[in-house]
Amino acid sequence: MTNSTEDTLFRSGFLALIGRPNVGKSTLMNAILQHNLAAVSARPQTTRRTQAGILTLPHAQLIFIDTPGIHEPVHKLGKLMNHAARTSLEDADLHLIVFDASMDPTEEDRLMTDLLKEKSYPIPRAGLLNKADLVSEIEMEQRKVIYKQLLPDTDLTPVSAVKGIDRTLIDQWIDLLLPGPMYYPEDQLTVDYERDIAAEMIRSAAMEFLHHEVPHSIAVRIDQYKERSEELAYIKATIFVERESQKGIVIGKQGMMLRKIGTAARKEIESMSGRKIYLELRVKVLPGWRNDDRSLKQLGY
Ligand SMILES: Nc1nc2c(ncn2[C@@H]2O[C@H](COP(=O)(O)OP(=O)(O)OP(=O)(O)O)[C@@H](O)[C@H]2O)c(=O)[nH]1
Numbered sequence: 001m002t003n004s005t006e007d008t009l010f011r012s013g014f015l016a017l018i019g020r021p022n023v024g025k026s027t028l029m030n031a032i033l034q035h036n037l038a039a040v041s042a043r044p045q046t047t048r049r050t051q052a053g054i055l056t057l058p059h060a061q062l063i064f065i066d067t068p069g070i071h072e073p074v075h076k077l078g079k080l081m082n083h084a085a086r087t088s089l090e091d092a093d094l095h096l097i098v099f100d101a102s103m104d105p106t107e108e109d110r111l112m113t114d115l116l117k118e119k120s121y122p123i124p125r126a127g128l129l130n131k132a133d134l135v136s137e138i139e140m141e142q143r144k145v146i147y148k149q150l151l152p153d154t155d156l157t158p159v160s161a162v163k164g165i166d167r168t169l170i171d172q173w174i175d176l177l178l179p180g181p182m183y184y185p186e187d188q189l190t191v192d193y194e195r196d197i198a199a200e201m202i203r204s205a206a207m208e209f210l211h212h213e214v215p216h217s218i219a220v221r222i223d224q225y226k227e228r229s230e231e232l233a234y235i236k237a238t239i240f241v242e243r244e245s246q247k248g249i250v251i252g253k254q255g256m257m258l259r260k261i262g263t264a265a266r267k268e269i270e271s272m273s274g275r276k277i278y279l280e281l282r283v284k285v286l287p288g289w290r291n292d293d294r295s296l297k298q299l300g301y
């Protein structure tokens with residue numbers, strides 16, 4: 001029986017986007033919010049810390065938590081990333097489990113679903129088969145069967161983050177939330193600072209253009225973030241790498257690579273902030289920072 005008072009109550013909650021690296025969690029969050037907020041790249045392990053995105057509707061407020069992809073960690077950094085994802089799972093009101101429908105499950109998908117089964121969180125769950133635009137309907141049906149084996153009790157909905165997310169799907173998630181308060185003002189889009197998001201966008205721009213180990217050896221620190229006006233900001237940032245040889249690669253011949261990274265990052269930050277951005281980048285070596293507690297702390301991990 002439906003209760004008409006309950007139906008009209010304002011609903012709210014925290015929705016954790018969970019999945020292995022590269023399935024499209026950050027792209028999905030941007031698509032849901034229709035705003036460029038979370039850093040995206042073609043390389044796995046782009047997201048390193050959780051990031052919130054707030055969707056406020058007349059009858060509900062959904063706080064999406066984009067998390068680092070769950071993977072087999074090699075460095076201390078990886079352990080911290082997995083820890084951040086697991087913490088979000090514990091704190092959430094709804095788990096949005098994301099898979100990549102354009103390929104078969106990987107070991108990392110199993111790592112993630114094993115974690116869900118092992119912990120048996122008493123939290124409702126919805127499954128998303130992302131990248132539907134890359135597969136035919138027949139392929140999608142086959143993938144549904146395969147992914148269903150990983151989480152038999154979870155409904156899987158095909159979606160495409162690049163094509164956009166249907167409002168009816170968002171309504172289904174709202175139905176799974178309890179009545180709750182409006183946690184944030186209605187015009188607030190995130191709880192994160194613009195300068196921190198900018199750092200992630202510089203890093204993801206660098207990840208997009210670099211290869212092998214270099215993308216993962218990068219960290220970004222914002223040294224200056226001056227909002228000159230509503231329309232203009234000046235950003236000075238340092239890109240850290242782990243080895244001297246990587247520094248040369250990031251700078252490139254006559255500074256070509258660094259300029260390319262700077263241009264791409266500036267466009268992303270401009271789209272995120274709605275301001276015109278002046279961006280100045282430099283590159284420094286911080287030996288083996290991914291395995292060094294002090295460096296990790298200094299870089300805010
Ligand atoms: N064709 C297609 N590509 C997508 C879609 N969603 C994401 N991608 C691409 O997949 C790649 C990874 O996307 P991300 O959003 O960074 O993936 P993620 O799950 O956040 O990855 P991590 O942060 O590493 O855990 C990027 O190149 C995206 O453009 C989709 O629906 N269709």
Ligand SMILES: [Mg+2]
Nearest residue numbers: 025026046047
């Ligand atoms: Mg991501």
